Amino acid sequence: MEAIKxxxxxxxxxxxxxxxxxxxxxxxxxxxxxxxxxxxIKTPILENIELLNGSDGGDNLRLxxxxxxRGEKLDLTSIKSEDDLVDMGLRxxxxxxxxxxxxxxxxxxxxxxxxxxxxxxxxxxxxxxGRLRQFVQCDIDILGDASNNAEIECLxxxxxxxxxxxxxxxxxxxxxxxxxxxxxxxxxxxVENISSVCITLDKLDxxxxxxxxxxxxxxxxxxxxxxxISSIQKVQxxxxxxxxxxxxxxxxxxxxxxxxxxxxxxxxxKNFSASFDISIxxxxxxxxxxxxxIYANGFSGACGGGGRYDTMIEKISxxxxxxxxxxxxxxxxxxxxxxxxxxxxxxxxxxxxxxxGAEFTSVFAYAQELSKNYVVxxxxxxxxxxxxxxxxxxxxxxxxxxxxxxxxxxxx
Amino acid sequence: MEAIKxxxxxxxxxxxxxxxxxxxxxxxxxxxxxxxxxxxIKTPILENIELLNGSDGGDNLRLxxxxxxRGEKLDLTSIKSEDDLVDMGLRxxxxxxxxxxxxxxxxxxxxxxxxxxxxxxxxxxxxxxGRLRQFVQCDIDILGDASNNAEIECLxxxxxxxxxxxxxxxxxxxxxxxxxxxxxxxxxxxVENISSVCITLDKLDxxxxxxxxxxxxxxxxxxxxxxxISSIQKVQxxxxxxxxxxxxxxxxxxxxxxxxxxxxxxxxxKNFSASFDISIxxxxxxxxxxxxxIYANGFSGACGGGGRYDTMIEKISxxxxxxxxxxxxxxxxxxxxxxxxxxxxxxxxxxxxxxxGAEFTSVFAYAQELSKNYVVxxxxxxxxxxxxxxxxxxxxxxxxxxxxxxxxxxxx
Numbered sequence: 101m102e103a104i105k106x107x108x109x110x111x112x113x114x115x116x117x118x119x120x121x122x123x124x125x126x127x128x129x130x131x132x133x134x135x136x137x138x139x140x141i142k143t144p145i146l147e148n149i150e151l152l153n154g155s156d157g158g159d160n161l162r163l164x165x166x167x168x169x170r171g172e173k174l175d176l177t178s179i180k181s182e183d184d185l186v187d188m189g190l191r192x193x194x195x196x197x198x199x200x201x202x203x204x205x206x207x208x209x210x211x212x213x214x215x216x217x218x219x220x221x222x223x224x225x226x227x228x229x230g231r232l233r234q235f236v237q238c239d240i241d242i243l244g245d246a247s248n249n250a251e252i253e254c255l256x257x258x259x260x261x262x263x264x265x266x267x268x269x270x271x272x273x274x275x276x277x278x279x280x281x282x283x284x285x286x287x288x289x290x291v292e293n294i295s296s297v298c299i300t301l302d303k304l305d306x307x308x309x310x311x312x313x314x315x316x317x318x319x320x321x322x323x324x325x326x327x328x329i330s331s332i333q334k335v336q337x338x339x340x341x342x343x344x345x346x347x348x349x350x351x352x353x354x355x356x357x358x359x360x361x362x363x364x365x366x367x368x369x370k371n372f373s374a375s376f377d378i379s380i381x382x383x384x385x386x387x388x389x390x391x392x393x394i395y396a397n398g399f400s401g402a403c404g405g406g407g408r409y410d411t412m413i414e415k416i417s418x419x420x421x422x423x424x425x426x427x428x429x430x431x432x433x434x435x436x437x438x439x440x441x442x443x444x445x446x447x448x449x450x451x452x453x454x455x456x457g458a459e460f461t462s463v464f465a466y467a468q469e470l471s472k473n474y475v476v477x478x479x480x481x482x483x484x485x486x487x488x489x490x491x492x493x494x495x496x497x498x499x500x501x502x503x504x505x506x507x508x509x510x511x512x
Numbered sequence: 513m514e515a516i517k518x519x520x521x522x523x524x525x526x527x528x529x530x531x532x533x534x535x536x537x538x539x540x541x542x543x544x545x546x547x548x549x550x551x552x553i554k555t556p557i558l559e560n561i562e563l564l565n566g567s568d569g570g571d572n573l574r575l576x577x578x579x580x581x582r583g584e585k586l587d588l589t590s591i592k593s594e595d596d597l598v599d600m601g602l603r604x605x606x607x608x609x610x611x612x613x614x615x616x617x618x619x620x621x622x623x624x625x626x627x628x629x630x631x632x633x634x635x636x637x638x639x640x641x642g643r644l645r646q647f648v649q650c651d652i653d654i655l656g657d658a659s660n661n662a663e664i665e666c667l668x669x670x671x672x673x674x675x676x677x678x679x680x681x682x683x684x685x686x687x688x689x690x691x692x693x694x695x696x697x698x699x700x701x702x703v704e705n706i707s708s709v710c711i712t713l714d715k716l717d718x719x720x721x722x723x724x725x726x727x728x729x730x731x732x733x734x735x736x737x738x739x740x741i742s743s744i745q746k747v748q749x750x751x752x753x754x755x756x757x758x759x760x761x762x763x764x765x766x767x768x769x770x771x772x773x774x775x776x777x778x779x780x781x782k783n784f785s786a787s788f789d790i791s792i793x794x795x796x797x798x799x800x801x802x803x804x805x806i807y808a809n810g811f812s813g814a815c816g817g818g819g820r821y822d823t824m825i826e827k828i829s830x831x832x833x834x835x836x837x838x839x840x841x842x843x844x845x846x847x848x849x850x851x852x853x854x855x856x857x858x859x860x861x862x863x864x865x866x867x868x869g870a871e872f873t874s875v876f877a878y879a880q881e882l883s884k885n886y887v888v889x890x891x892x893x894x895x896x897x898x899x900x901x902x903x904x905x906x907x908x909x910x911x912x913x914x915x916x917x918x919x920x921x922x923x924x
Contacts, residue, residue: 103830104563105616107556108600113613115620116551123542123552130535136879137861137889139528139907140535144519144646145557145632146577151516165558168578168598170636179588185597186580188520201525204517208527210863210903211894220557220632224582234556245892249872253890256876362873366880418515449549451622460661461774464668467548468778477549478665480657482623491622495551 110225110233116495121437122236124444125265126218129428132261133216133240136253139209140216143197145190151200152189155416156386160192163223190222194239195409195425196416202243203417212244214253218430230435241425243413248355250424251390252362254406258394258426259363259372262403265433266442269397273377274360276389277407278352279343280378283331286346289323295385297321301332302381309333335378355390380405386412390424399436404428443496450474451492451511453481454503463503474499522637522645528907533849534648536856537677538630541840544673545628545652548665551621552628555609557602563612564601567828568798572604575635577645602634606651607821607837608828614655615829624656626665630842642847653837655825660767662836663802664774666818670806670838671775671784674815677845678854681809685789686772688801689819690764691755692790695743698758701735707797709733713744714793721745747790767802792817798824802836811848816840855908862886863904863923865893866915875915886911 107113114122130140152164167188168174179185191197194217202213218238225231240257242250255272262270284297300315307315309329316325334342340360343353356376363374374392382391382405391407406426413421450470454463463478470476477497482488489500493511501508519525526534542552564576578598580586591597603609606629614625630650637643652669654662667684674682696709712727719727721741728737746754752772755765768788775786786804794803794817803819818838825833862882866875875890882888889909894900901912905923913920 103615103828104560105612105829107612107616108558108560111556111558113556113616114554115617116553119552119554122554127539135883135887137863137887137909140531141528142526142531142534144523144525146520146523146634146646148516148520165582165600166580167602168580168594170577174594176591176593179591181588182580182586188577190579200517200519203515204519204525205527208903208906210889210891210907210909211900212891214889222558234558247868247872247892249875249892252872253876362876365873366876416515417517451549456659460659460664461777463661464665464774464778471547475547475549477622477626479549479622479624480659480661488623491620494620495622497549497622 108233110227110231112232112234118434118438120444120446120496121442122434125430125434125437126236126238128264129238129261129430130216130218132264133257135260136214136257138214138216138240138257140218141198141201142219143191143194143201143217145220145222146188147191147197147200149183149186149189151416152191152196155196155199156412157192157196158385160223163225164192165190165222165224192223193221194219194237195241195412198239198241198243199413199416199419202413202421203419206419212242212250215239215241215243217241230431232431236430238428238430239425240427241423243421243423245424246410246422248359248390250422251355251359251392251408252366254424254426255359255363255374255392256366258404258428259367259370261428262372262394262396263370265437267396267403269371270403271372271395271397272363272374272392273380273395274356274363274374274390274392275377275380276349276352276356277381277387277391278349278389279356280381282349282352283328283335283346284323286348287324287328287331289321289328293321293323297323297328298381301379304379332378340376352389359390359392382407392426394428396436401432402429403432403436447473447475448499449497450476450508451489451497451500452476452478452503453485453488453500454478456480458503466503466506470501478503520645522639522643524644524646530846530850532856532858532908533854534846537842537846537849538648538650540677541650541673541842542628542630544676545669547672548626548669550626550628550652550669552630553610553613554631555603555606555613555629557632557634558600559603559609559612561595561598561601563828564603564608567608567611568824569604569608570797572635575637576604577602577634577636604635605633606631606649607653607824610651610653610655611825611828611831614825614833615831618831624654624662627651627653627655629653642843644843648842650840650842651837652839653835655833655835657836658822658834660771660802662834663771663804663820664778666836666838667771667775667786667804668778670816670840671779671782673840674784674806674808675782677849679808679815681783682815683784683807683809684775684786684804685792685807686768686775686786686802686804687788687790687792688761688764688768689793689799689803690761690801691768692793694761694764695740695747695758696735698760699736699740699743701733701740705733705735709735709740710793713791716791744790752788764801771802771804794819804838806840808848813844814841815844815848859885859887860911861909862888862920863901863909863912864888864890864915865897865900865912866890868892870915878915878918882913890915
C-alpha cells in the first residue's frame with residue numbers, strides 16, 4: 101500500500117507561511133476582544149451525542165462526525181441503528197458548547213458574561229473551495245443582557261478586531277427578523293410559510309427582485325406576492341422611514357434604528373459604518389430579533405455575522421438567558437490575507453548558514469546574539485545551496501549570514 | 513431528561529482565568545521557538561484510520577477515538593468488525609501527522625526542517641487527575657539533521673521557552689538508549705528481553721535499586737541480574753567515566769557527552785544545566801538513540817522530554833529522515849502555574865459599571881477612552897452589586913469605576 105500523504109478529505113495542512121497568517125489573525129482577534137473585557141473560554145471538541153442531537157442544529161446534525169463507542173460499550177452483535185454505535189460527536193459549532201459551559205459554570209462568571217471562543221469546529225460538508233471540514237470559528241457572545249447595548253457592543257468590538265487585523269473599510273448591514281416576518285404576514289402569507297418565503301428572499305443578492313418574485317409565484321403560497329415585493333421595494337428605497345409608513349413592528353424598527361445610529365455615532369472618524377438592510381436574513385433558524393453581517397470593501401460575501409438568539413441557550417442547556425453573538429469568518433479572513441500575500445509584521449528572518457565541520461556551540465552562541473535583532477534559523481550549508489536559499493525565502497527568510505564570514509546578506 | 517451540563521468524561525471546560533494561563537503558556541512557547549527559526553505548522557485533528565493504525569503507536573492505538581463512517585459508506589447490515597465502521601480517527605499525538613505532513617510537503621520546506629506544533633491530541637485513557645482525554649501537545653522537531661546539533665538545539669531552545677514562561681531553575685537529564693541496551697546485553701540478557709528489562713528499570717525512581725533487582729529476579733530472565741545491577745550502580749556513581757570503564761558503545765557515550773557538554777557550555781550564567789542520567793528511558797518504543805527529560809526545580813516528575821527517532825518518519829510516511837523531537841508538557845506546565853495562582857502579566861482589568869438608564873453610546877465612548885490604559889469591561893450595575901464585584905474579581909478584574917461618577921476604585 102502506498103503511504104498516505106494527503107490530509108483527510110476536506111481538511112488541510114497549513115504550511116509555515118499560512119500558519120503565520122492564521123496565528124496573526126487569531127492573536128489580533130483575541131487581543132482586540134480581550135481589550136473590552138471579553139473573557140476567553142475553552143471547551144472540549146468532543147460533546148455528548150445526546151447534547152448535540154438535542155440541539156437546534158438543523159442541517160448541521162446531518163453533517164456531524166460521530167465517535168464510535170469504545171471497549172465493552174460497543175456491542176456489534178445487536179446494532180439496530182447508528183445510535184447504538186456512538187456516544188460522542190465532534191462539535192459542529194461553538195454555540196452548543198457555550199450553552200453547556202454557561203449552564204455548568206455560570207455562578208463563577210461575571211454577568212453579563214462576555215465570552216470569546218476561537219477554536220475548531222467540524223462539519224462533514226461536501227468538500228469545496230473555501231469550505232473545510234475542520235475550520236476555526238471565532239465567536240463572541242454576550243449572555244445575560246436583554247438590552248440592545250449587547251448588539252452595539254458586539255458590533256463595536258468586532259469592528260475593533262477588523263481594524264486591528266488591518267481591514268480599513270467595512271460595513272455592517274443590520275436588520276431584525278421580526279421586520280420581514282411582519283411584512284410577510286401583512287402580505288397575507290400564513291405563519292407556516294414564513295421560513296420558506298425567507299429562503300427565497302435570502303437569494304435577493306443572487307437572483308434580484310424579479311427572480312425572487314418568480315420563485316415566490318412558483319412556490320404557489322397563499323399570500324399576495326405583489327404586496328410583499330412592493331413592500332420590500334419600498335423598504336429598499338426608503339429604509340427605516342418606509343418601515344414606519346408600512347406600520348411594521350415598532351419594537352423591531354426601534355431596535356434596528358438604535359443599533360445603526362449608535363454604531364454610526366461611535367464609528368465617527370473611523371472607516372466603518374452601519375446601515376439597515378432588509379436583505380440580511382442569516383441562514384440559521386435560531387435568531388430571534390437582531391441580525392447583522394459585516395462586509396469588507398472589495399470582497400464579495402460577508403466576512404462575519406451574528407444576531408440575537410434569546411431562546412437557544414435555554415433550549416440546549418435548560419438555563420434561560422438572553423444572548424447576542426457575533427462570529428468573524430476566520431477562515432475567510434485568512435484566505436483574503438493569503439491571497440493578498442500579506443506578511444504579518446515581525447522581526448526580520450535570517451538564516452545562519454554554517455559548514456558541516458563548524459563547532460555547533462559557537463554557531464548557536466552566534467545565533468543567540470543574532471536573535472536580539474532577528475528571527476534566526478541556523479542550518480548546515482546544503483549541497484544545493486541555491487535551492488536551500490530558495491526554500492528559506494519561500495518560508496519567510498529575507499536575509500542570510502555565513503557563520504564563517506559573519507556578513508549579513510539579502511536572499512535574492 | 514435533565515440537561516447535560518458537564519463536559520464529556522475525561523475532558524474539561526476551562527474558565528477564563530485558566531484559559532488566560534493556557535494562552536500565556538501557548539504564546540510564550542510559540543514565540544520562544546519562533547525566535548530560533550522553528551516554523552509552526554498545522555495539521556487536521558482527523559487522520560485516516562489506516563495511517564493511524566499503521567503507525568507505531570503501541571498502546572495509543574487501543575486508546576484511539578474513531579470516527580463513524582457517514583452516509584452510504586456506512587453499511588450496518590454486514591458488520592464483521594470495527595474496521596467496517598470507521599474511516600478516520602482523532603490523532604493520538606502530533607508525530608504521526610508530522611510524518612505525513614513532511615512527506616506531503618517536504619519539497620516546500622527548508623532543510624533541516626524545524627517544526628513547531630502546539631495542538632490538541634486525544635486518547636481515551638481511564639480518566640484521572642492530570643490525565644485528560646483531550647490535551648494540548650507542544651512538539652518541536654528537527655527533521656533532516658543526523659548530527660547531534662539537532663539534540664543540542666532542541667534542548668537549548670526548549671530551555672529558552674521554559675525561561676520565557678518564567679521557570680528559573682531546571683535540569684535536563686540525558687541518556688542514549690544504546691547505553692542501557694549495551695549494558696543489558698553485556699549482562700547476558702537476550703535481545704528479545706531488552707524492552708521488558710527496560711520497563712522494570714524505568715521504575716528506578718519509584719521502587720529504588722533493590723526493588724528493581726527483585727522485579728528482575730522475579731521476571732526470571734536468562735541473564736545475570738547482579739552484573740546488570742552492579743553496572744547500573746557504577747554508572748550512577750561515576751557517570752560517563754563508568755561507561756568508558758564498562759566499555760559501553762563508544763558512539764552512544766560520545767553522543768551523550770557531546771550533548772551534555774554543549775548544553776552546559778551554552779547555559780553558562782543561566783539557571784539550567786544538563787547531566788547524563790542512566791535512568792532516563794522514555795516510554796515510547798520509537799526512540800533510536802538520544803533520550804532526554806526536563807525537570808523543574810521543586811516539582812516531581814518530568815515537565816517534558818524527547819529524543820532521536822531516526823526510523824519512524826520512514827515507517828509512517830515512507831519518506832526516510834533522521835529526526836529529533838522535544839515535547840514540553842503543556843498541560844503539566846499550565847497545572848503548575850494554576851496551582852501557583854500565577855497571573856500572566858497584562859494590562860490591569862477594570863469594570864465600567866453603569867446604571868441601566870445610562871446612554872450606552874456615552875458608556876462605550878468612555879470605555880474606549882479607558883481602554884488606552886486598562887482592559888475594560890462595561891457592565892450594567894446588578895441588583896446584587898457586591899456579588900457582581902466578587903465575580904469580576906474572581907475573573908481577574910482588580911478595579912472598577914462607576915460611569916456616573918468616573919472615580920476609579922479598587923475591587924476589595
